[in-house]
Each structure stands twice: as C-alpha cells, then as structure tokens.
Amino acid sequence: MSYFRLFDLPGELRTAVLEHLVIIHSDIPVFAKKETCTESPPMVLTDLLLVSHQMHREASGLFYTMNNFIVNLASRRMLSDIVQEGQLFGPDVLDARRRIRSLSLRVRRISGDLESVAVPTLTDMILHGNLRILDVGILTQSTGLKTKSNYDSHHRPGSVFQDPESANLVRTSPFQALLGLLADPDLEKVTLWASLVHWSIWCPYHDSSDATMPKNSERVILDWQRLVHDFADGNRITKFERPRFG
Template sequence: MPSASYFRFFDLPAELRTNILSYLLISRYGIVLYNCTLFGLTATDRVTFLYIFLVNVQMYQEASAIFYSRNRFILNGQSHRLPGHLTKAGGFLSPQGRDARRRVQTLSLYLTRVGGEFENVLAPAISDMILSGSLRSLKICLGPPSSQHARISGPNINIMTTVPFQALLDLLADPDLQHVELCVWKVHWSIFCRFHENLEASTKEKTSETVDDHGLATIRGHPDWIQLDWQAMIENFRAGERILKIKDVDS
C-alpha cells in the first residue's frame, strides 16, 4: 500500500495561512444570523466555519479572528417577534453567545418596527457589543410599516419620541462607533422625509414622492433603500445627553 501523505498547514508562513483562511471564511454575502426568504443563501454559499474552528486550539484562534473581524454579520429582526434560536441558550443574543457576539466588528440590522423587543433585547446586546466588544460599524435598515399599523396609527404618528426609538438614537450616537448608517425602505413614515437627501439631485433620475392619508410616504424611481441623516435626527429628537469619550473631554 502506498504510504499516507499529509500536509502540515501550520508549517506555512502566517501570511499564507491568513490568505487561505480568508478565502474560506470571508463571505461576500455576509453572515446571516437569522435565515429567512429575504436573506436566504443556497447550500453552496453557506460558510461551514464550525468545522474549521474544531481542528485545534491554534486553528480556532487564527480562524475565528478572521471570521468575526472581517465578515459583515446580518441580523434580520423583521418578523413580529425575534426567532427563538437567537435568544435561546447558546443563541447569538443569549448570555451564552455574549463572548462570540462581542468579537463582531460589522453588523447590519434589519427591522420592520422599533418596538419593545428592540428596546429590551436588541439595543442592550448591541450596546454591549460596542462598549465591551469590537463592534465599530453598524447599519440599521427600517423596513416598510405594515398597512394595518398605518391605518391604526394614522398620519400624525411620531415614532421618534417613543422610548424604543430613543434607544435606537442612543445606539447611533455611541462615540465608539466608527461607521454608522441608517436607512429606510422606499415606503416609510412621512416623518422621515425631512431627513433623507434630495433624491432627484443625488441620483440624477426622475423621482417622485407621495404621502397617503395614513402618513406613509412612497418614493418611485429610486433604489429600494434610502439613506437618512441620522445625525440631524439625533440633534432634533434625541432626549439624552451627548456621550463623550475621555479624550474628547480632555481636549
């Protein structure tokens, strides 16, 4: 029988090991923490990082550092309630998942409404990821309100003064974040309209925006997600005091 052959991966220079692990562990689609039809991936696109992590201690240290720091993690909270596997023991939002989520550097969060679960579960977890962890890039996308909610709430809804939305503004204002984005869907509450850009001027396309009797604005002729000036929103609606870094106070 021919002698067994093998290759000693850790005999490679560290730079080559990093290149190989990066190829295996960095997803161009992002790492989806809650998989549903909106963010579904095919079987060939799924990252089987767990098997690599289990090789040995050194492999875990090198591979997990790349996985958590160089991937964009996507958390889809657009369902009526957060899925159980996120909050159950060992889930991303559970106490057992705290150390892992603290290593994430880039997070995109998709919401339909900013309500109690955001205030009580998501906001504290994300705040901890910033304060005690490595999270430095945060993107929050607010999906379209349900038509039923719009009919009940009426055109004068002011969600920015609610306690959950104040928690969202507190997150965006965290001085340790280095990159922040806030987006709304092309169908959104009209209260957001004053905070998005002049769409026709920015895209050089013919756009139109209409507002219905329920206070829902609809933009036509523009990509689906619209950037908001979150800093202006904070200046106008945030009730809390500005958080300063120690170096900002000293200067």
C-alpha cells in the first residue's frame, strides 16, 4: 500500500489541499443559541488537527484565519459562561482567539457586561491578534421603545436627544465602549445591524444604501460611522490612527 505524503508537497500546494478540509462555508458557532447558529464543524477537522504538530500548525492557521466565527451573547448567563476555562473568552484560550480574523457578535443588551467582558476581549483580539473583520448584531430587544424597520427614515440624528431614554443611552459607558470598538482603526471591515423590531434610537441610522441585504430580511443594516460621528464620547469623536512601528 502506498501513502500520499502531504508534507512532501510545496507549501502552497499543501495550503490548497488543507483549505478544502478546514474552510467551513457557513458561520462557525462558538457560543450560540439556535436562532443564530449553524452546524458545528465536522469531527474530521478535529481528527485532522491531531495528526501531528506540523499538521496542527498549518491547518489551525488556515482554520482561524479563513472562517467566520459567531458568538451569541444574548443573555447574562452567556456572558458569564464564556469567560470560563475552555470557552472563547477564557484565559486559557488567549492564543487561539487571537488568531481569529473574522467574528460575528450577537448581543441583546448594551450593558455593563458587554463593556467589561466582550469589548476588552475583542479589543485585545484586534490590537494583539488577527481580528480584522467584525460584524455586530443587535437582536430583538425586549425592553424600551420598539419600532418596525419602516420607521420614518427622515428623522434627523438630533431627534434622538428629544427622547430622554435614547439621550441617556448614548451617553452610557457601555454604549460608548461599543462605538469605540466599532471605530477601531485596525479593523478592515465593520458591519452593524439590528433585528427588524428594534429600539427607536436606531431608526435615524438605517443604512438604505446597503444593497446586500435582501428586501425580506429580518435585519436592518445601521450606519455605524454616522453613529460614531454623532454620539461617541457623548456627542462626537475624532478618529485617529495608531502609531505603527517597524
């Protein structure tokens, strides 16, 4: 019996072979509920990573950089559980999560837990890791004022301050932390969206120019850059570039 000697191939050919095995053509749920997750990666991937140290190094590098991972933090329990050992935000998973290039985050509340747990972890993944593509989704919110996505779209951003609840929300430190995360200059692509039924604060920021969202979508794309411009630091932010060395 003859064997195919993968590691005798040139590096670019090994990469082409491994891509067929490690790239998952759907979001990979790391910590998700049924409404936002898809099937888990096949067991063959786990077996592949355990073949040898070299296989693990090459295959895991492709796995983390060429797939999109989805994290659902829709409840306080999820936020508390995900920092435990073995979970994505746990201290023992630091090296692995820093290798992730593309991540989708799902939240329901813009709370202190988001500010103290999710934002610092994602910021570290950007600054000290490989995270460059971030998709943030605001799921249907169960408290506060709701509205359909056909809310009168000509409302000006300043109208948010006419609603006391909205005015208070944009000045909270969790909301400011979210805006700071979205505005990180090292991110190459940022998407912010809300479920079709959402707080009225998002309505003046519907991004009608986005042509990628189907008309019957249950999501509304939001113009995060306008949000940052209007409300970061309580009113307005000046973006800056981090100094680069070497």
